[in-house]
Amino acid sequence: MAEEKKPAPAAGGRANTKKELPEHFKAYKHVWVAVEIEHGQVHTVSYELLGEGRKLADKRGVELAAVVMGNDRASLEEAAVACFEYGADCVYLVCDPALAHYRNETATKVLTDLVNTYQPEILLLGATNLGRDLAGSVATTLLTGLTADCTELEIDDEGSLAATRPTFGGSLLCTIFTLNFRPQMATVRPRVLAMPERVPGRTGRIVEFDPKLVEDDVVTKVLDFIADRDSDKANLPYADVVVAGGLGLGSVENFQLVKELAEVLGAEYGGSRPLVQKGWITSDRQIGQTGKTIRPKLYIAAGISGAIQHRVGVEGADLIVAINTDPNAPIFEFAHLGIVADAVTLLPALTEAFAKRLRINRLAS
Amino acid sequence: MHIVVCIKQVPDSAQIRVHPVTNTIMRQGVPTIINPYDLFALEEALRLRDTFGGVVTVLTMGPPTAAESLRKALTFGADRGVLLTDRYFAGSDTLATSFALSMALKKVAAEFGQPEIVFTGKQTIDGDTAQVGPGIAKRLNYNQLTYVSKIVDADFAGGVIRVERRAEGGTQVLQSRLPVLITMLEATNEMRRGSVENALIAARAQAITWNAADVGIEDLTKCGLRGSPTIVKKVFAPTARTEKAVLVEADGSTDGMADALIDAIFERAPAVEEDLFEQAARQY
Numbered sequence A: 001m002a003e004e005k006k007p008a009p010a011a012g013g014r015a016n017t018k019k020e021l022p023e024h025f026k027a028y029k030h031v032w033v034a035v036e037i038e039h040g041q042v043h044t045v046s047y048e049l050l051g052e053g054r055k056l057a058d059k060r061g062v063e064l065a066a067v068v069m070g071n072d073r074a075s076l077e078e079a080a081v082a083c084f085e086y087g088a089d090c091v092y093l094v095c096d097p098a099l100a101h102y103r104n105e106t107a108t109k110v111l112t113d114l115v116n117t118y119q120p121e122i123l124l125l126g127a128t129n130l131g132r133d134l135a136g137s138v139a140t141t142l143l144t145g146l147t148a149d150c151t152e153l154e155i156d157d158e159g160s161l162a163a164t165r166p167t168f169g170g171s172l173l174c175t176i177f178t179l180n181f182r183p184q185m186a187t188v189r190p191r192v193l194a195m196p197e198r199v200p201g202r203t204g205r206i207v208e209f210d211p212k213l214v215e216d217d218v219v220t221k222v223l224d225f226i227a228d229r230d231s232d233k234a235n236l237p238y239a240d241v242v243v244a245g246g247l248g249l250g251s252v253e254n255f256q257l258v259k260e261l262a263e264v265l266g267a268e269y270g271g272s273r274p275l276v277q278k279g280w281i282t283s284d285r286q287i288g289q290t291g292k293t294i295r296p297k298l299y300i301a302a303g304i305s306g307a308i309q310h311r312v313g314v315e316g317a318d319l320i321v322a323i324n325t326d327p328n329a330p331i332f333e334f335a336h337l338g339i340v341a342d343a344v345t346l347l348p349a350l351t352e353a354f355a356k357r358l359r360i361n362r363l364a365s
Numbered sequence B: 001m002h003i004v005v006c007i008k009q010v011p012d013s014a015q016i017r018v019h020p021v022t023n024t025i026m027r028q029g030v031p032t033i034i035n036p037y038d039l040f041a042l043e044e045a046l047r048l049r050d051t052f053g054g055v056v057t058v059l060t061m062g063p064p065t066a067a068e069s070l071r072k073a074l075t076f077g078a079d080r081g082v083l084l085t086d087r088y089f090a091g092s093d094t095l096a097t098s099f100a101l102s103m104a105l106k107k108v109a110a111e112f113g114q115p116e117i118v119f120t121g122k123q124t125i126d127g128d129t130a131q132v133g134p135g136i137a138k139r140l141n142y143n144q145l146t147y148v149s150k151i152v153d154a155d156f157a158g159g160v161i162r163v164e165r166r167a168e169g170g171t172q173v174l175q176s177r178l179p180v181l182i183t184m185l186e187a188t189n190e191m192r193r194g195s196v197e198n199a200l201i202a203a204r205a206q207a208i209t210w211n212a213a214d215v216g217i218e219d220l221t222k223c224g225l226r227g228s229p230t231i232v233k234k235v236f237a238p239t240a241r242t243e244k245a246v247l248v249e250a251d252g253s254t255d256g257m258a259d260a261l262i263d264a265i266f267e268r269a270p271a272v273e274e275d276l277f278e279q280a281a282r283q284y
């Protein structure tokens, strides 16, 4: 539960607090990832967390375990195989009819019971709606610390989890510790961490856990699930190419130029936060700290100044290309390629030139 | 019927500046606002009250100046404001914050009636953790409904509520039993304008002010820095990338620039070039 509610002084105060782990927490070992499964599908963020968890576990010289819960044994076993191949040594498998859909009540009970039984030192979850819903309840039940939306996880010299996250609207970063409580909990947003290499055939052991749930005791019922229509679902976090526009485009009509380039490139399109506020794009297309984190192979930003809140959402891109009229725009500080140009005239020329090259190449082959 | 909305006064972060040398936040003169996400919760509460009757209490924890946010909430039409303030709360993380707020909520329940619904915002813009709501729910043993996009119906007499909740890849329709804690999703309603009449009431209103002892907190080690399991050890500015962008130069023509830029992109990212050609070959 982290973040200084008051602007904590950078040094002094508790900054010098020593680690005094109470005796009963000394048995807490191993790194866990609570795997997110909805409708039989494992959320990719869980694999990203396993990749990071592997590194943390190796540094600590402990095991990496994954927790999978649901009601369909076949898909849970499939998920377990994937977890092993992404680095887990052990999978806690929890199969129960009451876990058909995600519900806070049941998931909190399962995860806290598991933690109390098997005592992990670190517990990681995705900072998705599901993960955030669950992490807060679990941390409060266990009365331990939780650091939300981390951008970096490390093990410090004393073996503690150092969780770094943006603070004050992203203008600063802070590193947060949970020294005297276990497990040390953290959430990380999708695409902040790199996807690990999958090692086919890698296996581990499965530990079955009986959650002892009774449906009649669960107060909240899922009456229905309305899946999003695919057609209007933006999948920015997982797109290979993203084209985005900012206020520099000047008007919603000019924003169309971004969409046209995206179309030719088979890319997703997005924008900076002011465009959402102006109603040019929907909020699921906002890129940045309070929007989506992206990790494309190519990111083209047109008319975006590159404020820190935008930057933190795009830094994982392999190649950042900025188009801006102002040679001193902050985006040129972190873009790899830049061009000082008017996006309103350059974008259509780019779209045309890309289309031409793709056409010529197709004819040649 | 009684609804409590937890609101937080936050610095208007659009106006926060970081001191370039000391890396500290320059708070002086930064105006404060009600956390924007909390307004969606407040509006939803007011709508329920307008439909079903009853009372809306707003609760905030913060410095004495946070009373200003309560006054603002009264202007929108809330019926009662409660300020929880004590120097022992300074430095609270979300676990300590949810503890203090849950104690205040118990006192609110004792003095003004058990709330059927406690609302919080989805998250704050300064803390940005989305943990205080779930923390309160757990401590009060309320059923928790987060990321609610719509209250489908509420039967206060029967103690049943149905909501739509934003899940991954879709919307869950949930039914739960009152009392519940709801965190409202943003943009699900639009905050009403305050009325002149309410503004006059708000101007005269005296917020109910409680400290730690008033809400029955005996163990002060559960508050503030001491009650916070998380420890902020370091605050720092993001490091600048050492290399800046390579600027693509081209003759003045726009087409020339476009070509030069594409060349530069393909040179640096041959994999992207391959992907694009492959994709184009499939498409046509």
Ligand SMILES: Cc1cc2nc3c(=O)[nH]c(=O)nc-3n(C[C@H](O)[C@H](O)[C@H](O)COP(=O)(O)OP(=O)(O)OC[C@H]3O[C@@H](n4cnc5c(N)ncnc54)[C@H](O)[C@@H]3O)c2cc1C
Binding pocket: A168, A169, A170, A245, A246, A247, A248, A249, A271, A272, A273, A274, A286, A287, A288, A289, A290, A291, A292, A302, A303, A304, A305, A306, A307, A308, A309, A310, A313, A323, A324, A325, A326, A329, A341, A342, A343, A344, B013, B014, B015, B125
């Ligand atoms: C708590 C908080 C959270 C935030 N979260 C986010 C977030 O998640 N995502 C986000 O994006 N922002 C976020 N912001 C806002 C952020 O601080 C910036 O205000 C925002 O990113 C600026 O958007 P912009 O670059 O489109 O506009 P501007 O800053 O106005 O930049 C416009 C740029 O366009 C250039 N330009 C002008 N004309 C042209 C032209 N014809 N061709 C090319 N370039 C041109 C200008 O030189 C300028 O650099 C957040 C802010 C706060 C306080």
Ligand SMILES: Nc1ncnc2c1ncn2[C@@H]1O[C@H](COP(=O)(O)O)[C@@H](O)[C@H]1O
Binding pocket: B006, B007, B008, B009, B035, B037, B038, B059, B060, B061, B062, B094, B097, B101, B119, B120, B121, B122, B123, B124, B127, B128, B129, B130, B131, B132, B133
């Ligand atoms: N100090 C506070 N006083 C009242 N409500 C708060 C306070 N801090 C957080 N909240 C509520 O909890 C929600 C989530 O906050 P956070 O966990 O900081 O993102 C906010 O939207 C508020 O409704």
